[in-house]
Amino acid sequence: MDLSLKVTNCKECIYRSWAFKNLTDEELRLINDEKIEKYFRKGDNICLEGEPISSFMYLQNGLVKLYKTELNDREHIISIAKPNDFIGLLSIFSNVTHVYSVTAIEDSVVCFVDLAIIKNLIKTNGIFAIDFFEKISKIADSVIKTRVDINTRQLRGRIAYILLLFSKHIYNSTKYSLPISRKEVAELIDMSTENVIRVLSEFRKDKLIQIEGKNIEILDIKRLERVYDLG
Amino acid sequence: MDLSLKVTNCKECIYRSWAFKNLTDEELRLINDEKIEKYFRKGDNICLEGEPISSFMYLQNGLVKLYKTELNDREHIISIAKPNDFIGLLSIFSNVTHVYSVTAIEDSVVCFVDLAIIKNLIKTNGIFAIDFFEKISKIADSVIKTRVDINTRQLRGRIAYILLLFSKHIYNSTKYSLPISRKEVAELIDMSTENVIRVLSEFRKDKLIQIEGKNIEILDIKRLERVYDLG
DNA sequence: TATCATTAATGATATATATCATAATATATA
DNA sequence: TATATATTATGATATATATCATTAATGATA
Known part of the structure; x- marks a missing residue:
């Protein structure tokens, strides 16, 4: 458009x-x-x-x-x-x-x-x-x-939060293109850029999400929500 | 009263x-x-x-x-x-x-x-x-x-922030009785109770403040502000 | 006052996180 | 297209912080 x-x-x-x-x-x-x-x-x-x-x-x-x-x-x-x-x-x-x-x-x-x-x-x-x-x-x-x-959560909980935020409140889909860089994610949730990348990789290995550059797909939203709830 | x-x-x-x-x-x-x-x-x-x-x-x-x-x-x-x-x-x-x-x-x-x-x-x-x-x-x-x-600061900066908050915005004095427990301070700035106590002790040893139970006196407000600014 | 419960204090240890280093990839710019 | 620049990625290491354990001090209650 x-x-x-x-x-x-x-x-x-x-x-x-x-x-x-x-x-x-x-x-x-x-x-x-x-x-x-x-x-x-x-x-x-x-x-x-x-x-x-x-x-x-x-x-x-x-x-x-x-x-x-x-x-x-x-x-x-x-x-x-x-x-x-x-x-x-x-x-x-x-x-x-x-x-x-x-x-x-x-x-x-x-x-x-x-x-x-x-x-x-x-x-x-x-x-x-x-x-x-x-x-x-x-x-x-x-x-x-x-x-x-x-603030009340640690790395994994924070990343889960962000992934769910974009999915639920912004794009209304489990599949979306992340509009911000890993560095900006870090600036949003107060953690280092390296650890943002690391946790995303962990989530990928755990089959919680699929990543290809900016493209994110949440594969198991229930488990991701549990990661968020556990902090 | x-x-x-x-x-x-x-x-x-x-x-x-x-x-x-x-x-x-x-x-x-x-x-x-x-x-x-x-x-x-x-x-x-x-x-x-x-x-x-x-x-x-x-x-x-x-x-x-x-x-x-x-x-x-x-x-x-x-x-x-x-x-x-x-x-x-x-x-x-x-x-x-x-x-x-x-x-x-x-x-x-x-x-x-x-x-x-x-x-x-x-x-x-x-x-x-x-x-x-x-x-x-x-x-x-x-x-x-x-x-x-x-959130953008770590332990020392956070404690400095709280001490200055009570001093400047609540009691208008460098000497006051902290109205909350160390545990509540921890709940306010997202850190463990033990570390709240530890950092307060550090500040005391550094002659930044004087502590007697709940009674706090800020001895060197300029330096305390610098601790806050540095994060 | 004696007893119990809570808070404060400190050290030792485990865990979480940041930083540093390096490389691969992607993106922008000339 | 070639070159520079920024982003993504991962491992190794240092640092920050939480947790656990123990004791001391304080405050509440009977």
Whole structure:
């Protein structure tokens, strides 16, 4: 799909029903007129840590990573956002500058809506406000849960977690192409790149998965889930 | 202080100016009439994972821990909440049951306000809605940041982090009584109890801190910060 | 006060994980 | 296409951390 050819009208956006369902036609037209839809190639930066926040960002298509650059300029991935996620997490309310950087890990489409418009909708449309916060809270809550789930497990449990995450929550299939490198997996679950590779090889030898480069196929999801549960 | 003798009027509550500043007298009276102020002794449960959420909970006084019980029924502490924090984090918008358990680690006072009242204020008072989310977002954001900061460091850096956290963000002093056991510190930063004790002893030998049971005094905060920065 | 249970402390050992080294493969770039 | 660069892969080794064992200290309870 050549994303650069597609322009979406908010009214017809398949995600509208979820995030922006409680808007009047008038309010929706306002967003549609003001929104900017941008296309990013894999590897493109969407925003950088420290830059001022001016827009509410909504991932319409693709996949992006949210990450921080540590003191030793190692990168640390906080989470992977999928279509329908709000990319800026809660920072848009709690900060004036971006707390994380965001980069496309697949070709992606991001909708930018001026923050002032969103804030004004929250002020003037109470039903929208409640729905909006419900949505944004779920995403933030799941980021916290993910961090805890990862931290309380060791290598094998963490790798199992990641494999299941992509399978269940992102691609909805036991067969997919891993969108990030082994190094990025390491940055996401706080382990060394070598050990990510090693554990993946172990899983292959154990017939839990099949690997060919980026292509992953989960062969025994029940056993993989048990590896995750055991930590 | 015998907390059980004190009852606070919302209008005079010292925290009101921050969280509930944009309410009319009428709205404030509604909260004041409906709120329930409960007193908890150290060790008392305030809410348990899985229980239905019916109130918005606000820590007026004391200190509490938010934690999850893992499969192996080890407890894992997500964060420590201090006066002025919203205890339920974002779950009140994203869930119908509590995602974490909350227990007092010092004698504490919690205000319970019926969720329906808060949600109604969000719907009808736009300025309040914005302020409220700003506040709640900051707390959730800082929980995420803390988790990342801890996970990207190893033992010495993590212990330094905890010592500095209590000093800077909770007690505002380099000398304080640690409100949690070594075991709970371990549950908060994902390391073994023995190693928590060991690293604390190391820090004592290095003249970074002085310890007498629960009493901690940071002797060289600059060096302790460097230990944290180095990871 | 005596007794029990919990917490703190420390050493020895086992295990988990990171780092270093090297090679093979894949991917980008000129 | 050739060359450089990054990624994947695996083994050997060093380091970090957990676990086990034991004792001391502290706090709770009768």
